[in-house]
Amino acid sequence: MAWTSQMLDENSPRRALILPVRPLKTLQNRTDAVVARGLLNIVTTGVPPGSASRRRQATRTPRPGVDMQPTRIAVIGAGLMGHGIAQAFAMAGYAVGIYEPDPERRGAIRDQVRANLRLVGADECVADRIAVHGGLADAVAHASVVIEAVPEDLDLKRRLFVEIEAAAPRSALLASNTSAIPITSIMSVLKDRRRAMGTHWWNPPHLVPLVEVVQGEETGAEEIAAMMALLCSIGKTPVHVRKDVPGFIGNRLQHAMWREAIALVQSGVCDAETVDTVVKASFGRRLAVLGPLENADLVGTDLTLQVHRTILPDLDGTPGPLPLLEDLVRAGHLGMKSGRGFREWNAESARTVREALARHLAQTF
């Protein structure tokens, strides 16, 4: 379900009014209802519902991620995603600490953020809300929410979460920005897994609205609700992924299409440029306003069924990466960064595509 409607008080951007877009009685299941109550309750009282919660609150230190509006965000890793996630929170008024072990990258973070801010015409002073740290413990020591955005490596992420749990307040919500690794498997190393979840942002995170909030097998419903409320408060569109499946929702959809795109080229139906033209000049144009299932309803489920009967038996169903992709990687054709992937690139053409994407996203920001 989508949680989008929000009003930000301009004088105090952290005081957000957040309303679920569907009334409680229409929610699909108990988890939805718990999340919705959490959102409404956090908005109106700053405290989540449920007598058990309130009893706990009376006997222990409040949990900032759940029991009040979070005040300090920590981001781990300042690469492509990490610096943009930090920026998204800073733009909404939150104090952010970011940990980056690479000194060169550390030195570049604020300039990168300032350049992003210029693109959307925002005040460059926002970059000053981001404190840059060369030690993990310094970044997370006072955090109410910690978001990890280090390379997609299960062992690295697990090692880091052990460190994060030891150094962050016991109340902090802990989230991984993994693209595809099941959250339960990353967070299995933690002692307290109730507060651990996925927050899958999309590149560039300061411009793309969606964040998939992924519930691991042991994540608490209140903790999910608190994270969704926080993301609403910074103007994001969080969705609740109720089952911890690899790739969550967005990447499963995206990579199902990429497999077929590669298969079409591999089997000689067309070249890579044609695949890209077909998508950009046809259904790609509609996708921002018409989701695939809305589209199926628009054309009719009966027509959709007929088309599926004809096409689905012929679609590629290879259960692993296709040979064409394996061959490209083996040959060092890694895309824009090496000058060749499915298509040929030079510095100029790669920059043109990146700038066109940034301009397009900034227009709809």
Ligand SMILES: NC(=O)c1ccc[n+]([C@@H]2O[C@H](COP(=O)([O-])OP(=O)(O)OC[C@H]3O[C@@H](n4cnc5c(N)ncnc54)[C@H](O)[C@@H]3O)[C@@H](O)[C@H]2O)c1
């Ligand atoms: N690139 C995308 O489009 C995208 C989109 C969504 C999610 N993700 C996911 O986000 C995560 C980060 O991806 P990225 O594209 O930003 O990667 P990146 O390589 O650009 O950045 C990773 C950063 O982590 C730092 N790092 C490495 N080891 C570290 C450690 N031990 N402690 C702290 N920082 C460390 C690196 O120095 C680097 O700055 C990955 O899990 C990725 O799958 C990426």
